[in-house]
Amino acid sequence: MHELSICSAIANAAAKHAEGRSVSQVTVQIGHLRQVVPDALQFSWEVVATTTAEELTKAHLIVEEVPAVVECSDCGVRTTLDMPILACGSCGSFDVKLLSGEELRVVSIDLVDA
Amino acid sequence: MGRFHVHADGTAHDHAHLAGHAADHQHGHDDDHSDGHDVGDHSGYTETGHTRVTILENLLSENDRVADDNGKRFAATGVRAVNLMSSPGAGKTTLLRKTLEQLSSSLRIGVLEGDIATTLDADQLEGSGAAAISVVNTSAGFGGECHLDAVMVRSGIDRLPLMELDLLVIENVGNLVCPAEFRVGEHARAMVYSVTEGEEKPLKYPVMFRAVDVVAVNKVDLLPHLDFDLKAFLANLTSVNPSARIIMTSARTGEGVDEWCDWLAAQSSSV
Numbered sequence: 001m002h003e004l005s006i007c008s009a010i011a012n013a014a015a016k017h018a019e020g021r022s023v024s025q026v027t028v029q030i031g032h033l034r035q036v037v038p039d040a041l042q043f044s045w046e047v048v049a050t051t052t053a054e055e056l057t058k059a060h061l062i063v064e065e066v067p068a069v070v071e072c073s074d075c076g077v078r079t080t081l082d083m084p085i086l087a088c089g090s091c092g093s094f095d096v097k098l099l100s101g102e103e104l105r106v107v108s109i110d111l112v113d114a
Numbered sequence: 115m116g117r118f119h120v121h122a123d124g125t126a127h128d129h130a131h132l133a134g135h136a137a138d139h140q141h142g143h144d145d146d147h148s149d150g151h152d153v154g155d156h157s158g159y160t161e162t163g164h165t166r167v168t169i170l171e172n173l174l175s176e177n178d179r180v181a182d183d184n185g186k187r188f189a190a191t192g193v194r195a196v197n198l199m200s201s202p203g204a205g206k207t208t209l210l211r212k213t214l215e216q217l218s219s220s221l222r223i224g225v226l227e228g229d230i231a232t233t234l235d236a237d238q239l240e241g242s243g244a245a246a247i248s249v250v251n252t253s254a255g256f257g258g259e260c261h262l263d264a265v266m267v268r269s270g271i272d273r274l275p276l277m278e279l280d281l282l283v284i285e286n287v288g289n290l291v292c293p294a295e296f297r298v299g300e301h302a303r304a305m306v307y308s309v310t311e312g313e314e315k316p317l318k319y320p321v322m323f324r325a326v327d328v329v330a331v332n333k334v335d336l337l338p339h340l341d342f343d344l345k346a347f348l349a350n351l352t353s354v355n356p357s358a359r360i361i362m363t364s365a366r367t368g369e370g371v372d373e374w375c376d377w378l379a380a381q382s383s384s385v
Contacts, residue, residue, distance in 0.1 A: 002259065002260055002261060002292045002295070005259065005263075006173060009173040009174075009176065010173060013169060013171045013173065014169075017167055017169050017171075024164055025164075028173075033320075033321060034295070034321075035291050035292075035295070035321055083317070084317070084320040084321075084354070085317065085320065085353050085354060086320075086324075086354065087353065094352075094353065094356050104172065104173045104174060105169075105170060105171055105172045105173055106169045106170070106171045106173065107168065107169065107170060108166050108167060108168045108169055108170075109166070109167050109169060110164045110165070110166050110167075111164060111165045111166075111167060112163065112164060113163050113164060113165055
């Protein structure tokens with residue numbers, strides 16, 4: 001629901017690191033436990049990227065989705081979640097540690113060489 | 115071309131490139147996106163005319179930095195802050211009014227009201243005993259934000275006499291999705307859930323239900339008139355947040371308001 005603000009944060013981070021150079025691609029990782037809709041993010045990006053910085057006018061947004069994975073503290077089994085319920089897929093315990101799924105970050109930008 | 119990608123649990127898969135990637139260049143390098151990359155690593159692939167700059171920047175880092183600043187201001191002025199969240203209409207403001215009426219003789223409570231527009235909630239708290247009320251309308255900008263973030267809270271507390279407060283209740287924008295994502299510098303997070311919302315909500319909005327320390331299950335006076343399955347709701351809540359404290363309340367009849375106020379008062383005295 002706040003994809004526009006997330007896109008602004010992506011654009012600001014990318015523009016800061018571009019330091020005036022033209023960006024062809026921005027890669028972000030979004031965990032499955034983040035309530036971000038990739039299509040809405042792409043749509044927002046078209047609006048935000050072209051209006052935030054000159055460097056980003058040709059930049060594509062690549063969204064890498066990261067599955068939510070938990071490790072059970074009782075039996076040690078790792079489970080990739082298909083539901084946002086933090087439980088062990090093997091023994092059913094709720095005493096689990098979250099290994100991934102909350103990512104919300106800019107991984108890299110690709111710069112067009114001058 | 116996709117990007118092959120191995121996760122911590124050993125699952126591996128290929129992420130297709132979603133957006134128009136020019137077909138005339140190739141990425142001739144491994145890119146496993148592990149956390150081990152140095153920030154600012156210029157692992158170039160000059161043969162393609164592009165240079166990849168690894169950033170690994172958390173998108174919430176700026177928000178979290180301001181949230182930490184807010185937290186320091188609360189600490190310096192001896193204020194404990196509670197972030198109060200719910201869907202629209204769960205009864206946050208009504209419960210807050212009852213709370214202020216009950217606690218204002220013993221605690222100096224400030225309220226930061228987040229609302230997309232209007233001061234209706236703040237108006238409802240007039241005369242309830244709040245020591246100070248600050249309204250933050252989030253409608254500035256593109257269409258109105260759906261949550262309070264740390265920067266909005268910072269501007270709200272600029273207008274509050276923090277030195278004269280013991281407790282600050284931050285009434286977030288009514289929304290079960292976005293507010294849970296943004297730390298604002300609070301010490302505790304509470305949510306008001308009403309039994310008219312359906313027992314499946316913890317499963318549909320796990321980020322919110324997982325983020326809170328306490329859930330006030332409100333409007334319990336309506337239970338006899340509803341098909342609501344309280345047991346199923348509590349099981350769903352426990353499955354997403356096993357450690358949440360649960361307080362049954364009715365802001366209308368006053369049931370459970372004492373227990374809720376005790377929890378809030380305990381926040382203001384805990385160090």
